[in-house]
Amino acid sequence: MERRSFLRGAVIGTSAAAFGGTLMHGAAYAAPAQPGAGPYGALGAADANGILLPAGFTSRVIARSGQTVPGTSYTWHSAPDGGACFADGTGWIYVSNSEINPSGGASAVRFSSAGAVTGAYRILSNTRQNCAGGKTPWNTWLSCEEVSLGYVYETDPYGVNAAVRRAAMGRFKHEAAAADPVRKVVYLTEDETSGCFYRFIPTTWGDLSAGTLQVMVAGSAASGSFTWQNVPDPDGSPTVTRSQVSGAKKFNGGEGCHYANDTVWFTTKGDNRLWQLNLTTNTYELAYDDSLVPSGAAPLTGVDNVTGSSSGDLFIAEDGGNMEICVITPDDVVAPFLRISGQSSSEITGPAFSPDGTRLYFSSQRGTSGSSSAGITYEVTGPFRA
DSSP: OOHHHHHHTOOSOOOTTSSTTOGGGTSOOOOOOEEOOOTTOOOOOBOTTSEEOOTTOEEEEEEETTSBOTTSSOBOOSSEEEEEEEEETTEEEEEEEEOOSSSOOEEEEEEOTTSOEEEEEEEEOSOSOEEEEEEOTTSOEEEEEOSTTBOEEEEOTTSOSOOEEOGGGOOBOEEEEEEETTTTEEEEEEOSTTBOEEEEEEEETTEEEEEEEEEEEOOSSSSEEOEEEEOSOTTOOSSOGGGSSTTBOOBSSEEEEEEETTEEEEEETTTTEEEEEETTTTEEEEEEEGGGSOTTOOSOOSEEEEEEOTTSOEEEEESSTTSEEEEEOTTSEEEEEEEEOSOTTOOEEEEEEOTTSSEEEEEETTTTTTOGGGOEEEEEESOOOO
């Protein structure tokens, strides 16, 4: 089986000869994804919302910064960023961070089983520059502060329980989080030019109040093996966490993070790369690197937030670029999935699928004006492959 498909647990056919017997020995790595025909076909003309989509897909605006969410009395936050979806009885909830400083925080929109908006509300307040985050298996949202010595806050998407600061998860310029229920850890990215990649091991799985913060240790190569080492002082004082462990691997601007099927992927914006860690063999490699794509042909630039679908496809939002969400398939093809027109001073944030996988939510953080007060949150519906 082709290696990337094996790792993502995809069900599509692949080349049995791609890696021979080297898969479990870490002796060979798949070539990073290259441009090709995407699974959904070419983008059509811009729709009424200014979004270019493949045939069969439609978009709608869910919320606009500074305006009440249609059907509610709640005013949507500025600079919508990282997000996730949660099942809610017969409907679902989409959570979105606010990347402003001060204030920050996060909000939620509730949907009925038919997709109608039935409510919107605040779930986190009085924090700083909440950028990305991650969903936990116990249905909480980890909202991360992208500031020096920032915290992770565990929030309740259902709006019942008060948010809790999780200091044990370390103080640094947090970006995204991804929970791994197999190893019972949470992976964390750091948005620094010499940032690190971390994992937090809770003392008790499901309780993030105490545990051990570790950092990834590896060589300087773009592929190889890695280990984990404890961070002596997770509070980052007086020495920042990324400088406490000799041999900690440095990454140029950690961004989005996604876990599935014994694999974790994360993006680094400083070098436009998508990294892939095989957690069963403790090896890492590049899943995408725009410098390895023929000149001028890279469809994905400004890598940022990342999520995955049940098919094993990865969906990566662009911070800048040409305002696309690109798909990387399990057979290493990268192609545009959608493009937002007329918003070149913005970035795409918060991609997340509804629980049934038929709707994709995301935001344009600064909308048409380029101001954080002009963010727009969207939904795209269509025949996503299962």
